[in-house]
Amino acid sequence: MTVSEPRRDRRSTGGRPRVVVLGTGGTIASSADSATQLHDYRVTAGVEDMFTAIPELHALADLRAVNLLQLDSHAIDSAALLTIARRVAKELADPEVDGLIVTHGTDTLEETAYFLNLVLKSTKPVVVVGAMRPASALSADGPLNLYNAVRVALAPAAHGKGVLVVMNDRLFAARDVAKAHTTAVEAFEAAEEGCLGRIACGGIHLFHAPLRLHTAATSFSLDRLAELPMADIIFDHQGAGIHHYHAAIDAGARGIVLAATGNGSLSPSARLGAELAARAGVAFVRSSRVGRGIVTPSFDDETLGMVAAGSLNPQKARILLMLALTQSHELHHLRSCFERY
Numbered sequence: 001m002t003v004s005e006p007r008r009d010r011r012s013t014g015g016r017p018r019v020v021v022l023g024t025g026g027t028i029a030s031s032a033d034s035a036t037q038l039h040d041y042r043v044t045a046g047v048e049d050m051f052t053a054i055p056e057l058h059a060l061a062d063l064r065a066v067n068l069l070q071l072d073s074h075a076i077d078s079a080a081l082l083t084i085a086r087r088v089a090k091e092l093a094d095p096e097v098d099g100l101i102v103t104h105g106t107d108t109l110e111e112t113a114y115f116l117n118l119v120l121k122s123t124k125p126v127v128v129v130g131a132m133r134p135a136s137a138l139s140a141d142g143p144l145n146l147y148n149a150v151r152v153a154l155a156p157a158a159h160g161k162g163v164l165v166v167m168n169d170r171l172f173a174a175r176d177v178a179k180a181h182t183t184a185v186e187a188f189e190a191a192e193e194g195c196l197g198r199i200a201c202g203g204i205h206l207f208h209a210p211l212r213l214h215t216a217a218t219s220f221s222l223d224r225l226a227e228l229p230m231a232d233i234i235f236d237h238q239g240a241g242i243h244h245y246h247a248a249i250d251a252g253a254r255g256i257v258l259a260a261t262g263n264g265s266l267s268p269s270a271r272l273g274a275e276l277a278a279r280a281g282v283a284f285v286r287s288s289r290v291g292r293g294i295v296t297p298s299f300d301d302e303t304l305g306m307v308a309a310g311s312l313n314p315q316k317a318r319i320l321l322m323l324a325l326t327q328s329h330e331l332h333h334l335r336s337c338f339e340r341y
């Protein structure tokens with residue numbers, strides 16, 4: 001279902017816009033033993049605790065808290081991903097809901113954001129937000145990130161832009177953004193594509209709009225997704241072995257994403273791995289471990305039946321590959337997904 005227009009008569013919100021804040025855990029919901037401890041913290045807070053820390057939020061909108069998960073994002077698996085996506089879709093289908101925020105750990109935030117960007121069928125703003133410092137820290141970044149996320153969700157310009165990520169005063173398209181720093185509050189980048197906009201002194205300044213197909217314009221639908229197929233990422237390097245490919249194929253992977261060197265070049269073992277995958281009917285995608293740039297198609301793609309990931313990093317290529325495999329294993333289908341999304 002495509003949800004496009006917010007409802008005009010707001011009987012239960014007294015005329016105020018309604019924003020759902022859906023909590024999944026992460027540092028934004030964590031605390032440590034002291035204000036100076038910026039590591040080794042635990043998820044402790046629910047969404048209401050975040051509201052308590054930012055009383056100014058209530059002036060912006062009628063807020064609804066949904067405590068869905070309390071996980072660090074490195075613990076999110078395919079089942080949790082589907083749980084998040086289904087709940088987001090359910091909330092967006094409510095005509096009284098104008099926008100939705102997902103609070104999330106930053107380690108795998110880009111994977112969830114890209115997945116939502118591909119499967120949600122709504123033009124309402126969805127903003128994924130996290131924090132690099134726990135809520136208990138000196139200069140915690142979560143409260144302002146969340147406040148900014150709600151402001152973005154309420155901005156008319158955020159409609160129809162796909163899933164957005166707000167971190168440290170910047171606004172990104174879910175497809176383009178990636179975590180690029182282990183500890184800094186300026187942890188997220190969209191190196192080649194750039195951020196979509198900036199939040200400055202209370203204003204939301206949008207510079208670009210995403211061009212790749214997203215949300216209502218994709219062929220993916222949660223209604224038809226019972227589960228996600230298994231896909232593994234294998235990291236290539238000097239002296240790499242073949243055992244990872246055997247292990248992935250034997251374990252039942254339906255797809256392998258190679259975090260290849262450079263512009264998707266294959267070590268001798270990776271080449272052998274691609275041949276094994278082709279023989280076993282396992283899809284093989286070449287992405288790059290470099291972190292910037294595009295993996296371009298090569299002659300080898302034809303001989304070994306591989307797909308070039310374009311500008312998707314390995315973890316995002318895996319998300320798209322899993323979704324594409326739910327529709328077809330055909331090479332032309334997989335390639336067309338990587339060209340369109």
Ligand SMILES: NC(=O)C[C@H](N)C(=O)O
Nearest residue numbers: 026027072073105106107
């Ligand atoms: N900054 C963070 O959110 C990291 C965190 N541990 C996570 O859940 O990904």
